[in-house]
Amino acid sequence: MTFKIISKKQLSENVFQMDVFAPLVASARKAGQFVIVSPNVDHGERIPLTIAGADPQKGTIRLIFQRVGKATAQMADLHAQDAMGYVAGPLGRPTHVEKFGTVVCVGGGIGNAPLLPIATAMKTAGNKLITILGARTKELVILEDDFRAISDELLVVTDDGSYGRKALVTEPLKEVCGRAARPDLAVVIGPTIMMKFCCDVTRQFQVPTQVSLNTIMVDGTGMCGGCRVEVAGKTKFVCVDGPEFDGHQVNFDAMMKRMNAYKALEQKAYEQYRSHTCRIGLNHK
Amino acid sequence: MTPDPQKLEELIKKHKEGQLKPKDRYEIPAQDMPAQDAVRRRQNMNEVAEGFTEFQARMEALRCLQCKNAPCVEGCPVRIRIRDFIAAIAEGDFAEALSIIKENSLLPAVCGRVCPQEVQCQEKCTVGKKFKDVNLSVSIGRLERFVADLGAKQGGEVPKVAPSTGKKVAIIGCGPGGIVVAADTRRAGHDVTIFEAFHKPGGVMVYGIPEFRLPKEIVRQEIEVLEKMGVKIVCNFIVGRTRTIRQLMEEDGFDAVYIGVGAGLPKFMDIPGEHLVGVYSANEYLTRANLMRAYDFGNGADTPIAVSKSVAVLGGGNVAMDAARMAVRLGAENVYLIYRRSEKEMPARIEEVHHAKEEGVQFRVLQNPTRILGDDKSNVIGIECLRYELGEPDESGRRRPVPIKGSEFTIDVDTVIVAIGNGANPLLQQTTPGLEFNKWGNIVVDDRCKTSLEGVYAGGDIVLGAATVILAMGQGRIAAAAMNEYLGTLKK
Structure with missing residues (x-):
């Protein structure tokens, strides 16, 4: 399976939109679900991204992401016709939709x-x-x-x-x-x-x-527990219990601190990546 | 021990003439497995146990009494003809030994390394019984590994596949159980597809068990054999989400399904401080380190892991040992293994406990954490524990640990790894109406691994709770036989 990038658009300095060919995800996904993507198969980071939209006829899903670290920078450096390393999903429970008023x-x-x-x-x-x-x-x-x-x-x-x-x-x-x-x-x-x-x-x-919630995650299927948050005093996993929760019950303070766990390491990797990427664009196709 | 080829020749000659008496066999020293030096291996991910030499393998094989009733076979979950393969090794016919093993086990290089032989085949061994020491049993696992590794070096054989039946089998999860079911159903001529949620096949053998205990190359080779047999492997496919079991069967034309999704949600201790930065489940820690190769972070791998000085690992099983030994290799100066009972009650394999100690893991037994302490930035700075003593035996027959009041003390650590087991993953329960689960969320099956749904079978951790590679393979065998039978009766 090749997850080809069909189109790419830069929405702002660090925000990118991509339509990626992933027909099974496109037809299965519902509002509120996410995917795990990686720019390369072997040792890339697994990035959780909520699905911004899908076209089941064309078999594409829309991803919108912000360039914040090495993995998202690598993704931003991919272009239409390139292939994403992989796309796995849809993950998480869909949003509960009904007529509320x-x-x-x-x-x-x-x-x-x-x-x-x-x-x-x-x-x-x-x-x-x-x-x-x-x-x-x-x-x-x-x-x-x-x-x-x-x-x-x-x-x-x-x-x-x-x-x-x-x-x-x-x-x-x-x-x-x-x-x-x-x-x-x-x-x-x-x-x-x-x-x-x-x-x-x-x-x-x-x-x-x-x-x-968009917490730190590895597998996205319930196995690692890295995404855990405290909701109403209980440990919940964002990937299988969420990603949506009753906001009035979430311990946001604890969550914010966990989100920063790898900040220093990630910054270093990002800088290293930037310094190896040609700034005048010669790495681009 | 210096190899003495002449001695070996003499023993073999006597063996062939039928003159090697049990008394002579008892006198052959048990062969030690060569291992990487403990100081050196703290700095690398390479395999610790290096495997028998040919000389050692044949010497060890001659220790086997060739018991008529072969009690060892009874101890093997997949009933390998152990006595016969050992006889072949003694004769020097290693290819024959391997083909005997492969009648029943598809992954000998894996099982030779990770099976708990001391509570299975080797526990039943007459030689060990004679010496009243299971460590002096014939080293069946090491012999299995020896012939498997030799076979792999000479290029693995691809098992024969029966003519196509036109029936389709879906296997959910590419771990040890799924691999066995894939091979057995494919051999019967069915069209087999394995669906794997991760981006790489292998399940616990690639995300959980570390390189230093089971090199990934071995798993890769085994999977290559499957692919050569014509088994299709689809990664990044989460059954229940990407497609449901019902869709696979009703829309995609699969006639039978095997569920081998493995362990699920990691358990935490429910003590204060588990949400602090630096607290991991063993699953997360090992997945980052193994599958995502976090030890190469910044050198080609992009997934980070905590840079730790002092680590507390909570638990006493094999996963706890793996996590502790991984922490050592990732550069931690102090690694403490905190366990509530005494060392005798630890569920981990003796060999793993021994290796962990050699590598400097500090065992803190009869202690249990009460809370994890953090600084103002929510980083872990310590763990508070309570001391225990052993009381009366509990329902499991192990002496119950009883807390000693007021014995709290603190250990300074910056990382805590919780390795106390897993609960079931709720995904299939949420998405598969009609599939019966027990109150712990494990799938209910009959003695042939059939679930409450027609054509759907299950095995391994999702059925047994916490099991081992070999138990998952054993269930895979049973399930595959039942599936082949079921598919044979199915008109299409």
Whole structure:
């Protein structure tokens, strides 16, 4: 099986979108599920990525990822027609979708990518959809048009005010939750710290909140336990029990610390990789 | 012992003439397995036990009494004709010895290395009984390994395959059990596909058992033989998610399925501090190190692992030994193995315990952790333990460890590896309606490994809980025979 990259697009300086040929995953996947990918078969890192979309007819899945370390940099250096080392999935439990009433979806940065299929499914199930998208700055707001097409109301904020309203996502979220027609469900996906603060807001208004966690993982099928998080005081595995959990029960502080476990090692590997990659682009085909 | 070829010739001559009496055989010294020096091997991943020489193999084979009732065979989960293959070694016919083993076991190079012979064939050996010491039994496992390695050097034989039956078999999981089922059903002429969730086939033999105990090259060769037989191996395929069992059978045309998905979710101790940075399950630690080759991080491998100074490994089984010995090789100065009972009760193989000690692993028995301590950045800085003493025997017959009140103390460590076993993986239970599980999440099968679903069989850890490579292979054998029979009755 060759997992060929059909197309590649750079969404911002460090964010890339790829459509990858993986027909079995494309037809099996449901909103909320993820895959494990690696840029090379032998000793590449296994990277968990939530599926941003799929076309079962063409047999492709859409992956959107941020270049943060060596493995994602290697992926970013692949081009259309190249092959991905492997794609395994779909993994994790699909999102529970039904008609709740009003659903507010909150995406932060790269979190917009996994949020899109869930928001789409919620809309298709007959929910009124309010979307709040946040990013550090204008260039980092991704998939805005896709969300605009499905949302009954779309609010965009940036930290620096370069686009939309100058605010953090928690501000409009608070306002939406405070409306007379209180949302029936919030779905929040983004950086861990953002999810934590959004959950603090929705907790005050007693709006049930789903979060999708993207922790450190090796196999993604329940075997290693590296992805474990504390939910309602119990150990849960993101790969088989999640990736979605009741945000009000997640111990985000412990999770954030675990996410940094390999930061120093990863930084070193990334720098090493960068220094071996030709900066004027001669490594590129 | 210096090899004395003349002595060997004399013994062989007497053996051939039928003059080698039990008394003479008892006098032949048990052969020691050459091993890599303990100091040197702390620094490398190469195999520790180096294998018998031809001289040693034949000397060891002559120790076998050739008992009429061959009690050793009773001790073997796959019933290898042990007495006969040892006779062939004594005669110098190593190819014959290997073909006798291969009648019943497909992976002799693996089993010769990782089987717990001291509680199986060698436990029943009359020679060991005579000396009242299982360590003085005929070294059946080492002899098995010797002929397997020799055979591999001369290029493995590809087993014959019967003409095509047109029936399709799906095997879930490319571990030792799945490999046996694949070979046995393929030999019967069925069209066989193995589905593996990882990006490499081999299961526990590639992610779990370390290179220094089972070189990956051996596993690779065995899998190559399967492929030469015409078995298809599909990696990165998670049955239950990529396709369900029902889809495989109803839409993809598979007539029978074998589930050999192995161990599942690692257990933790449920003590405070298990979410700290630097706490691993043994599965995670070993997978990073073995399958992902984290010991080469920055030199071609991209998966990191903790750089540890002091490591506490919790548990007393083979996996705990593997993790502890891996930590030594990854550069830890202190590796403590913390176990609640005494050394006598440890489930690990004696040989592994012995190797671990030689390599400097510090055994802390009759101690049990109460909590893991962390600093303000949530990094592990220590582990608090309680001392135990042995009380009355419990229902397992082992003396129950009883905590000594107020005996808490702390060991400074920066890494903790939890090796206390695995629970069942819930994936197939979540996605396979009609498949019966017990309350622990293990699949329920009959004595021929058949599940509650027509045409679906299962074996190994997902049925037995925690088992071994050879038990998984034994169940694979039983299941494959039942599957071949079932497929024979199936009209198509």
